[in-house]
Amino acid sequence: MHMQDDFPLLLSTLYDNAVWQYPDQEIVSVEADRSIHRTTYAETDVRVRKLAAALEQKLGTQVGDAIGTFAWNNHRHHELYWATANTGRICHTLNIRLFAEQLTYIVNHAQDKVMFIDPDLAPMISPLVDTFSTVEHFVIMSDTTQDCGIDGALAYEDLIADVEPVTEWPILDERSPMMYCYTSGTTGNPKGVAYTQRSTYLHTISNLVAYPLSADDNVLPVVPMFHASAWGYPFMAITVGAKLTYPGPDLSGEGLVNLFVNENVTFSGGVPTVWVGIEEYLRAHPDVDISHMRALFCGGSAVPRSMIDWFEKNAGVRVIQGWGMTETNPIASIATLKPSMHHLPWREQLDVLETAGRPIPGLQVKIVDENFQPLPHDGEAFGELLIRGPWIAAEYLKDERSSESFVDGWLRTGDVCKITPEGYIRITDRAKDLIKSGGEWISSLDVENEIMGHEAVAEATVVGLAHPKWQERPVAFIVAKSGSSVTADDLRAHLSTRIADWWIPDDFIFIDDIPKTGTGKFDKKVVRAKYADLLTEQE
Secondary structure (H helix, E strand, O other): OOOOOOOOOOHHHHHHHHHHHOOOOEEEEEOOOOOEEEEEHHHHHHHHHHHHHHHHHOOOOOOOOEEEEEOOOOHHHHHHHHHHHOOOOEEEEOOOOOOHHHHHHHHHHHOEEEEEEOHHHHHHHHHHHHHOOOOOEEEEOOOOOOOOOOOOOEEHHHHHHOOOOOOOOOOOOOOOEEEEEEOOOOOOOOOEEEEEHHHHHHHHHHHHHHOOOOOOOEEEEOOOOOOHHHHHHHHHHHHHOOEEEEOOOOOOHHHHHHHHHHOOOOEEEEOHHHHHHHHHHHHHOOOOOOOOOOEEEEOOOOOOHHHHHHHHHHHOOEEEEEEEOHHHOOEEEEOOOOHHHOOOOHHHHHHHHOOOEEEOOOOEEEEEOOOOOEOOOOOOOOEEEEEEOOOOOOOOOOOOOHHHHEEOOEEEEEEEEEEOOOOOEEEEEEHHHOEEEOOEEEOHHHHHHHHOOOOOEEEEEEEEEEEOOOEEEEEEEEEEOOOOOOOHHHHHHHHOOOOOHHHOOOEEEEOOOOOEOOOOOEOHHHHHHHOOOHHHHHO
16 A cells, blocks of 8 residues: 655645634734734735745745844744745744854854844844855844844845745755754854754654644743744644744743733743743732643753742642753653543652653653663663654754764763653753762752752752862852842751752852853853862862
């Protein structure tokens, strides 16, 4: 028997189906000036098709050309996602938090032909224009280029104003790239990953199986569209016909909660630091009710158990932890309960919800020792997590470092994990962040989570610093919640019944802000460098 097995897996087929079946579904967007823009799938479709035509007719781009975006989560960025994907261009989302040198590197490495820029972000790009060797056009994502500081820039609305919309999407090679995403927070230059039509299609469908969304949902991606395709939620939401709400540049607790309430958002995704801000706002405004929300999806770094507990008990919202990397397209596991677990006491449910979850259907994982020998999934053995599957990267884009991360068809994640017999991944630490003290390992992640369980702590990171006797010892860096006070002795007492005595940090340093990478993770390498001699100087 023969099926249409050769019909390509293309995002345009998901897109067309959604526009046909849900033409009146809303897309809401907060603009650079904080105004609210409202449109529908059908109205957006006209603009996507006009933009697709303009990419070829006015900007001279061809199938396979990279189109840079330097923008917030908003409706024009959404239009760029689909105009590029549906025509075989490559949407290269540029992380607005990267250093100037890194931006120049990835724009030139990806060979971007055009760069689309939000008006309030143009001052960050204008000094770098002459360093971009391949960019031929700059487009300001507005109806004007006034005060953008970039000579010859075009206005987005002028670009699409007088072109006839594309009527039919081309049939593309499903293995052709549709998005470039570059890693951040690593040593050396960022590494590029090319998401393909096939990989993103399969990531979309499989994630909707793992955690379903529907046309009854309103999805608000807080996770930025400028990194890892906002975890794929713009594609997932459109596929099922859900309402989309884009928060633009206002990611404050107040701004996000107002959108949750006023737009009746049912699902949102972001990194833990975002939900810390939401929690602080809700604590200060106990009359605000967000219990209509189905879930807050949280990833990027480990979610404190105390945060999951607080939102469940005080806001009536389930925090769902996920795990992934740029290299995994990006969502690879989700921590949801199995049916047999719903009757368990809440404390035991938390034991499951605080894990990185189970692999998304279609993926395979294993843990290995230092000799790459498989370890048992018994919840006790721990080793480096390896992963493979149809939406996992097989190499970095034009980068000789690929051999360091891709071995025998598996991606080396760099995460040290245990896997339980039930299939749940429990991340012990990043391999580079484990602390070796007196020949024994300390999980910085576990210590961080216990510290953040203290009611007065907003954020905490733990790093290993050089020690004259023990090789390394943990030191904690703490950001206290606004209006609260906490001391080192308070935290030592808090930890005394929660972790082994020798895991308790040698010092607790209170700071105003913890350095973060371009994707919002704690930047431990910056902390380690700044305080490298802290313990040796104390001797």
